[in-house]
Amino acid sequence: MAEEGGAGPPPVRILRPESSVTSESLVQEKLIGAASIFADLLRPTYGPMGLDKMLYKSNGEASITNDGAKIVSELMVKHPTAKAFVSLGESQESAAGDGVTGCILFAGALMYEAGLLINKGLHPLVIVEGYREACNISMSKLDEIAFLYNDNELLNVAKTALTGKVTNTASENIAKLVIEAAKQIKTTSICDSENILMAKSPNNIPMSIELIKGLIIQKKLHLDRTPSDIKDCKVALVNGEVGIRSLTRDAEIEINSPEELSDFIESEEHEIENLSEKLIQLGINALFSSGEINKEILHKLLSKNIFALGGLSSLELDNLSKVTLAKACPVIDDISPDDLGLIGVLKTETINSNGETSQRILIDDCKDSKLITFDVGGSDDLVVEETIRAIHDSVKATFLTINSKELVLGGGNPHTLLSIKVREIADTKQGRERLGMEAFARALETIPATLAANAGKSSLDSVIELRSRLKNESANLGIGINGEIEEIESAREPKESLQHSINSASETVIGLLRVDQLISARGD
Template identity: 85%
Template structure:
């Protein structure tokens, strides 16, 4: 038997020496601290009086915005909590198109409130249980206070999503265009915001916005013979190359004499002639394809005054199909008059961008279009991009309301009502989970508190007064644009947007609260 001097066996290491492990209360402190910092980053941008952030990239590009989705997407984060919050923001943006900042503020408040309870000795799983129950109560309360819309209310939803992002006069104009686009799409197809495209116009007039019943894209047109404007034209779409079909298998043709070569060339020429003749006899005025167009066919079409453009992406061809109701055909032989679509106005514009000259192809005035485009101009790229983001948020919110049929008041009104209900249910609980429910209620009040604070008012006084007055059945009260408590006449939001925001924020926070160890391979 070998004496070891009482030293015992060496410790067993399963991690690399540079790895670090954070456990117990320390890990909660790290996660909660990161969540609070992330939420505080977005807090000043929230609401109609929110400020902007200037984002400066490593490549020198800069942008100015108060859009939560844009800010979150541009951040380069490495902390696990920050990454979870980025995913949360992306989820909210994908589901509702708006409400990203409010969603992250609420999640940050949930983490902060959980930190206070943990510091007092409450187990994280008790808090999780309380949060789950409170979330269910909030969902039920939102279903009760939600109401159906009319056209005026839908217009208010569009305006509310634009609040703080554009001027009041521009908000009115954009909201009306969004409603006009909604009416166009709902008359021909399922109302989907994916059928709304955005394009940058070369127009330098500030807030220059045109709603196009069709689409816009940029391509290089190399031939001067391409028509610059066509009206009421028939269009054919080819999902492939326009020319003689290539063989699918490798093959060789043996030619033994000049006569056979001449006959082979004549046969190809005749095929090209027949294909060109087929297109011309169809009476088309425009042809688009994903593949290249045979040069001889292209010249014949252009000589007949037919607009022909190849090399489009599959998505571009799909968009043209939606706009014109033309059927995508794999080969010319499959095209008949039934597969043709109609373009009200086909127009090209020359654009000089970054020293390169390209053409904008505008497909406009399509009567039965399933696709619309907002063509946005402005004094500079930063202004155009911010306007496009604002329109996108407005479109998503309006279309979501139209599809789900219900909306709620803005101004923090539903948050306080849910908070009151959660507290009411928490008072009936006898276990420790009631502490989690009360913390959830306080987190909900972060939204109206931030609206008031960003408008220069006392967040504490505003929340206490609003809660008191709403308890007395003053149901339409909320925080106005100036930070005062007032009747909410115009601020409207999709009910599903807030439900998704509260639900997804709660699930994200619950996932973080269940973490008991943080293992880092980098050692930080």
């Protein structure tokens, strides 16, 4: 009971005075506004006619790209919604390697449509229910319209992932190299993009791209007279030092006479001679090790025209093992002929970088290599980096198709078909959740709308016409490269990529719509 003449006990505070709390409609307005801004940032980059962004870092580095994953990863964001969208983009990139921009555009559209319904008085949880049901309908419809790939379709998948990132001529050439790499990897290992490596070539020829059935190592060679061109060579790998093994504990050797010193030196020389002879007797043409190579052993190997390189990282040695199929042994005495690998071509070339000289060791034409390297050259670093990102997207999309085996058309075709299906089922519903389902259908259509708008066409007219013609004419229509509605003949994408995009975007938005308070301990 309050004391007589008083106002009762003081309120209980659990937050610091400088904390701010945003609740109810205001928090939803902030979340939806941030989502729309984030999506609008990427919207102009989408599709074959999308524009590029220049990203400028505080340290002076710059990059030019329209790759959604690159843009999202480089942004310095602070708002909770923006952070959620960054995580969404990273999830899509990790799962599919492509489709990040489309995923974020769809999520932004879902948030925008939810905002319109909330302003009309619809409860967020009703919208969430409608979104979940619409997402399930979309997944079922996606299974219906998907089809199995063949070799021609696989080439189209590789080319579609490159659209808008490189020229049409380069797209054709790169796509063929990606397919060639996929066929090589498929015969020796699982189709995993981790088995594809990228290297920057020192040449300045625009769009100079070479497929290496092996890998490239950049190191400084120990001696200038190291062999620079070897074919059909046997290779040995040593996971450690090549020489007399160092003791793991401190030890002292007591020598009482010059004769004992002489015997000790002779013993070391004899050991080195034995190790050198052991390697030579194996008939190897190349030796790689993670540790240093004893100088005397190095000279003896070079005198026999044997390539030798030490100081490799564990990753480089592991990659060499995958390429050559050689077994990395801890000591020379453990190496047997069965542990040796094969290299088709081993070449070295000297390059100058920042005033320092080093060598590029090219390990190519390895018949059973489990790794493939794209050696990418260009007029400058910005172009090379963008080309590497484009190749990476193409590789991921191609490998995902090989592993999942199913495709859908591009050009906004599947999004519109899913939208039509969701609307059909929403019309049969009696409750308020149908409003959420209709909003989901409108959000799906943001993809063809953006493709048309970025090509200079009316997004509204294009979407209405596409929806009508898909119902009454061919089910293979979509937005073409120039923004016209036409039969989609070559644009293809993995079904799994679109499936993950719609699912992950829906779950992210549903999580944000369930938020009713923003609490900040910083007062901002």
